[in-house]
Amino acid sequence: MKTVQDDTGKRYLLLKRSEHASLVRDPQNGNECYVQNDRLEDLESESALETAAGCVSDPVKTLLTNVHDETTLGLLVELEERGPLGVRTLLDAYDFCESDLHGRLTVLTAAGLLEETEVAGERGYRVTETCGRALEVIRVDEGDEPTATAETSDVS
Structure with a gap:
């Protein structure tokens, strides 16, 4: 699992990547959705577990x-x-x-x-x-x- 960021700066956990879109999960609410790959960038500076901890105040x-x-x-x-x-x-x-x-x-x-x-x-x-x-x-x-x-x- 990796942390990705969309073009608005929102961070997600990458669940699955396909040719055109990726399935991501919002760590704040657990919602999953597909986002176009050209709107996502990999974040090497933050681990998936750090992103997952984002739901804690x-x-x-x-x-x-x-x-x-x-x-x-x-x-x-x-x-x-x-x-x-x-x-x-x-x-x-x-x-x-x-x-x-x-x-x-x-x-x-x-x-x-x-x-x-x-x-x-x-x-x-x-x-x-x-x-x-x-x-x-x-x-x-x-x-x-x-x-x-x-x-x-x-x-x-």
Whole structure:
């Protein structure tokens, strides 16, 4: 499978190529259609899997690519739930050593998921709007079991 782009700049996944037209799939909605070959160009700079990931919203992609364990995810959930927290509070309330917390906060801030703020006159952190939107999308309602369905994965 390859990524192709039509003459309007729209990206597709190439499914099948014939002499005059190609069958392509829109990664955003899954629709398949034929497009004339003279309207398509191959994109070597983007893999088919990167194109397929285009159906995932940017906030969720940022969260998924920067949060690599449940502890870090829990840190973001707690900061969203409890509001901005100072570094001392984070160290006292949660099971982090100072260097581990600093490393996580640095990565999450660089990714745009956290932003530094002042809490009670000291340095603290809060989730960004991007992080809040991503957490809202992935959060499970009470009583619901987390499942990977077309409904939950079709977020824009």
